[in-house]
Amino acid sequence: MSIRAVATGAYREALPAVAASAAGGLVAGLLLGGMRGELRAVPGLLVLVPALLATRGNVYSSLGARLGSGLHQGLIEPHLPLDERVRAAIAAAIANGLLASTFAATAAWVVLGLIDYPVAPLSRLVSIAVLAGLLSGVVLVGAVLGVTFLAFRRGLDPDTLVGPVVTTTGDLFGLAFLVLAARIVLLGGG
């Protein structure tokens, strides 16, 4: 294959996913603009936003890359019921997501305290981060499985699709569930 053939192939395969992801990202931007109330009520939440959104992307695009390599190597089958390798990878991804969310909230609280920046109580930040992590984790596992399995069955390369799909679903549901989690925790007086 020539450089031009590789470039054209990769461009054509990636463009629809990247464009759809950009459209989703614009909607995420509107959500970010709409959560100013929660950001004011929970000082430190804005500083936490990139870390929480990135955690979703990291954990679940690694899950997707792992499933993609497994499918390419013929180690896993792209259908239900899920085989044991896939179930173990899902459980590990959710556990990693919750641990990283807890760590992010704690680290943000410590850093903001050190630089004397107004910050909400630790219990409130951690509750919001964990609740949002759990809710978005369930949605993202579904998205990753759907995309990798369907793409592979149709002869497309899951590697090209899974990154953009996870980042976009992660940003949209990440922000939406972050607002929801903040409201629930604030209502519960946490």
Added chain:
Amino acid sequence: MRSMLPVLFALTLVELGSGLVLGTFQRTLLTYPSLLVLVPVTIGSAGNLGSILAARLSTAFHLGVLSFSPTDERLAGNALAILGLAVTIFPAVGAGAWWLASLTVGARLAAATVIVIAATAGVALALVAVVVALTATYAAYRLGLDPDDVVVPVVTNVCDVLGVVTLFVVVAVVV
């Protein structure tokens, strides 16, 4: 997946840096709502481009068909595709952000300004994404790590942080 946890924690700290940059930048973002709408999409698209390249290189690596040479067709062709995607996507993203902001919260910058900001930041970020993805895949290969665990997260996060910083610099210059 356990090998991933230390990487995840390190990346979280990197992203907190990005959050702090966002914090200092907050006043400008609130003054110009079309720039606020632009934040997640600029960062996300840069991360996407980097992670597409990284995932493709990782799979080629697992299949044993990748060589780390500038004349390798897969390497050069995929890198070229990423730059082409950035040139296609980012001007449209700028127009979209301006339009959405003008429909909802109100746009205070000219459409052309927002498009120039998005396009400049986007192409700069695509160059960064290519360099970061190549470096991370090569480093994983040299260190004997599984690129699936390490490369995609590292590339996405570095692109996220540099995305915030790049947007910050471009806005500071243009606005």
